[in-house]
Amino acid sequence: MAWRKFLDAVRAETARRGREVRVESEPLPGAGPEVDDTLQLYFLCAHPSLTPASAVALTLRAVGGLTTRQIARAYLVPEATMAQRISRAKRTVSGVRFDSPGDVTTVLRVLYLVFNEGYSGDLDLAAEAVRLTRQLAARTDHEEVAGLLALMLLHHARRPARTAPDGSLVPLAQQDRGRWDTQLIAEGVEVLQAALARDRLGEFQAQAAIAALHADARSAAETDWVQVVEWYDELVRLTGSPVARLNRAVAVGEADGPRAGLAALAGLDPALPRHTAVRAYLVERDGDPVTAARLYADAARAAADLRERDHLTRQAARLNAELRGRAAEA
Numbered sequence: 001m002a003w004r005k006f007l008d009a010v011r012a013e014t015a016r017r018g019r020e021v022r023v024e025s026e027p028l029p030g031a032g033p034e035v036d037d038t039l040q041l042y043f044l045c046a047h048p049s050l051t052p053a054s055a056v057a058l059t060l061r062a063v064g065g066l067t068t069r070q071i072a073r074a075y076l077v078p079e080a081t082m083a084q085r086i087s088r089a090k091r092t093v094s095g096v097r098f099d100s101p102g103d104v105t106t107v108l109r110v111l112y113l114v115f116n117e118g119y120s121g122d123l124d125l126a127a128e129a130v131r132l133t134r135q136l137a138a139r140t141d142h143e144e145v146a147g148l149l150a151l152m153l154l155h156h157a158r159r160p161a162r163t164a165p166d167g168s169l170v171p172l173a174q175q176d177r178g179r180w181d182t183q184l185i186a187e188g189v190e191v192l193q194a195a196l197a198r199d200r201l202g203e204f205q206a207q208a209a210i211a212a213l214h215a216d217a218r219s220a221a222e223t224d225w226v227q228v229v230e231w232y233d234e235l236v237r238l239t240g241s242p243v244a245r246l247n248r249a250v251a252v253g254e255a256d257g258p259r260a261g262l263a264a265l266a267g268l269d270p271a272l273p274r275h276t277a278v279r280a281y282l283v284e285r286d287g288d289p290v291t292a293a294r295l296y297a298d299a300a301r302a303a304a305d306l307r308e309r310d311h312l313t314r315q316a317a318r319l320n321a322e323l324r325g326r327a328a329e330a
Helices: 002-020 038-045 052-062 068-075 079-093 104-120 123-139 143-156 182-196 203-216 225-239 242-256 258-265 275-285 289-302 306-329
Strands: none
Touching: 038 052, 038 104, 038 123, 052 068, 052 079, 052 104, 068 079, 104 123, 104 143, 123 143, 143 182, 143 203, 182 203, 203 225, 225 242, 242 258, 242 275, 258 275, 275 289, 275 306, 289 306
C-alpha cells in the first residue's frame, strides 16, 4: 500500500536525520541551513486529504519521532484518543499518492510542537526544529513562518540558563540572564520586527512578542508585565487557547497583583496541565504558604515531566520547611 511504502521511506529518513543532527553545534545566528529532504517529508505527511489535526498527529509520530503519549500530552487529550486519531489518519491516506504537499500552516504546527517537546526535554529535537524552521523561512515568504522562527530563537537563547548544574529546572524569574545567548536574542527580535511590520498578526508572532519582552528585561521584576498581558490578550483573541489563558493569568498576577491573577485563573478548567502549579504560585504570593505548599505537592504528583515534578516537590518542601521553622520559633 502507498502508506506502507511511505512509512518505510519515513523511517529511513528519520534514521538518516538522526545522524545529521549535531549535538555539539547549536544553530548559529544567520547560519545557512543544510538542505535535505526532511522538510519535504513534513509537507508530504501534511496531506490535503487529512484534517489539520490528524496531519499534525501523523507527522509528529512518523517523522518527528514523538511517542503517542507525548503527542497526546501536547494536545491535552487521553493517549487512547490520540492513538485512534493517528490510526484514522493512516487509514485515510492508505492508497493515496504522496505527491501533493500539505499547507504551510499545518507544517508550522508540527514544527512548533516538535520544538516544544525538545525544549522541555531532548535538546537535539529542539535544535532540529530550529534547523528545519530556518529552512522553511529561507524558502517561504510567510509572516507566521518568521514568527515561529523568532519564537524558537528567543526561547532557545535561554537554554543555557534553564537548568542548574545538578540538572534541576530553573524558573524564568530565577535564571541567570547573563547566560542567555544575546546573539540569538538579537536575531530573534530582528526576525520578529520584520514579521510584525507586515501587519498580519498571527499566534506565533504574538508568542514571539511575549518572549521578546522577557528577553528585553534585565530581571523578572523589570519585565513590562502590562505589555505582556496585552500580548496575551491578542493571543487569546487569535487562538482561544486555554494554555494561553493560563499563562495570561500568571502575567495578570505580575501586573496587577496575585489576587487579580487568581481571579483570571478562576474561570479555567482546574484539570488543565499546570493549573494547580500556577494557582500554588499565586496563592503563595498572596500570603498563604499553607495552602500553597499543599497545592505545590498536588501539582508535583500530576506533573508529567520529571524535572517539573522535582521542581514543584522542592517548592512544597521549601514552604513546609519555612512553616516548621516559624512554628519552632513560636
